Amino acid sequence: MSVETFDVKSELLTVTPAAAEHFRSSLARKGYSGVRISVRESGCTGFKYVMDEVESAGAENDVELELANGVTLYLEPAALAFLRGTEIDYAREGVNRTLKFNNPNVTAECGCGESFSVE
Numbered sequence: 001m002s003v004e005t006f007d008v009k010s011e012l013l014t015v016t017p018a019a020a021e022h023f024r025s026s027l028a029r030k031g032y033s034g035v036r037i038s039v040r041e042s043g044c045t046g047f048k049y050v051m052d053e054v055e056s057a058g059a060e061n062d063v064e065l066e067l068a069n070g071v072t073l074y075l076e077p078a079a080l081a082f083l084r085g086t087e088i089d090y091a092r093e094g095v096n097r098t099l100k101f102n103n104p105n106v107t108a109e110c111g112c113g114e115s116f117s118v119e
Contacts, residue, residue, distance in 0.1 A: 043115025
C-alpha cells in the first residue's frame with residue numbers, strides 16, 4: 001500500500017502562460033505584486049468574478065497561489081467552491097484581448113458575459 005500526496009492548491013485553478021504574463025506586466029506597471037480573486041453576487045445570472053491588483057492578501061485567511069513568474073494570486077476562501085477546476089486564460093477575441101475564466105462549475109452565463117451561475 002502506498003500513500004499519495006494531495007496538494008489542495010494545485011486543484012484549485014490553473015493559469016495559462018499568457019494569463020500569467022498578462023498579470024505580471026500589468027502588476028509591474030502599477031507596482032503591485034499580486035491579484036486577489038473573489039466572487040460576488042451580481043448581474044442577471046447570479047455571480048461575477050472580481051479581481052483586484054494588490055500588494056498583499058485582503059484577509060489573513062486568503063489562499064495564496066504563487067505562479068512560476070513570481071505573481072501571487074490571493075483567493076478569497078468564499079470563492080474557492082466557485083473556482084475549483086477553473087483555468088484562467090488571456091485570449092484574443094477578434095481585435096480584443098481579455099481574461100477568460102474557463103470554469104467547469106458554471107451552469108449558465110448571461111448574454112453579455114458579465115455574470116454566471118453554478119449549481
